[in-house]
Amino acid sequence: MENRKILLVDDEQAILQMLKMVLTKEKFMNVYTAETGEEALHAVQKYKPDFIVLDVMLPDLNGFELCTKIRMYTDAHILFLTARVSDLDILTGFEKGGDDYVTKPFNPLEIVARMKAHLKRKGTSDAASPIPNDKVHHFGGFIVNEEAGELIVDGVVTPCPAQVFLLLVHFSQNVNRVLSKEQLFTAVWGYDYMADDNTVMVHIRRIRERIEPNPSKPVHLVTVRGLGYKLVKEPAR
Template identity: 45%
Template sequence: MTYDERILIVDDEVGILKMLEITLQKEHFTYIETASTKTEALQALGKKEFDIILLDVMLPDGDGFELCSSIRQQTTAPILFISARSSDFDKLTGLSVGGDDYITKPFNPLEVVARIRAIIRRQRVYEKKSVHSERKTYTYDTFAFSPDEALLTVHGEVVQATAKELELLHFFFKNPNRVFTTSQIYELVWGEDLFGEEKTVTIYIAKLRKKLRDNTRKPTIIVNLRGIGYKFIPPTGDAK
């Protein structure tokens, strides 16, 4: 099977760039572009669109976390951090600024391939379901969400969100008033073949609360049932 997704790899280590490029080519990925600095990455993103971005944290001319924030202003494409910085703080920072996954060095390049394939598989399943499903917009008292258009509005204003944030939001909207454990949410939204940690769910829920203008100290929309899990409570009952 040949993949035509456009992949951008950003890393200042030539050896890693070559290793990932060769591995991806052997695994039938046909379009790969590389950048070794923040400047080169932004130039590449300014010229064309990419479907997946692999991003190092430590770059010679800037911080990968800052670069991720800049990229998020241009695209919702999945971003996978690959970094030698392996502390929980670094991982949480990477996810909070818009990253979808975090891989620590040293790593097995085939693990990276597996994660990329998982992302592509989920995207294709979602697109297939969208084509065959009834068009629907979820409308509540203070916000509305159209999955087909990837459009979220809160108090009448369009809110920017990443693909993963919208995927999690859609999951909650499809399952109102149901309780899910953190493990269940991770498995159902991120996929059981990914290698991340369950704390990822907590971070993304916190991000959604802010975007929905839910009270982060005493949330009433996405609530945490201590020791049980999370539940989405529509502001005015069922969606219209």
């Protein structure tokens, strides 16, 4: 973890100092801070962080808008810090490119735990041997290419946020199996705790918007009522 670069974005000095102190104790040596959206964008371009903790309420730029701008430069994991707890706010965060969120007030050790889980998964992926060609999954109108990190829909490479792609890969590796929300959360986000259903549900919707002819009536990634979700190899006709 020592070489991983962390960016903390918040306009409250007390929060920045607390998080930086905890991260330093946990052996994170490259921790950068920003108090405004402008500073955050500069830091993203300069340091290329592996993980970003992003406050929603900033003095110069809404955190959701800032997330969209950050996504122009990096696919780093973005965790929102927010005092907002409405479903609409949380959904907005995911739609703008966020991967996770924690509500204020928060326990800094929870953020560290989530950070470690994500970076451990990413580190394992980075260190892995080249993925064989059988990691290319064909589903009629779309292809999930693990090796290239690409989703190809109707022959066209389709932009796909990192966490959405990881979820789709997990489904592709477990085709025709029903996976519960809890199983998906543990497998893709890397920790057992799930604040609510929104995280998984929003990412399911984002997958459907990319692979389904009609996202409102999915035929590939289907809901199994009371159990979870299933990616089917051959949609029912």
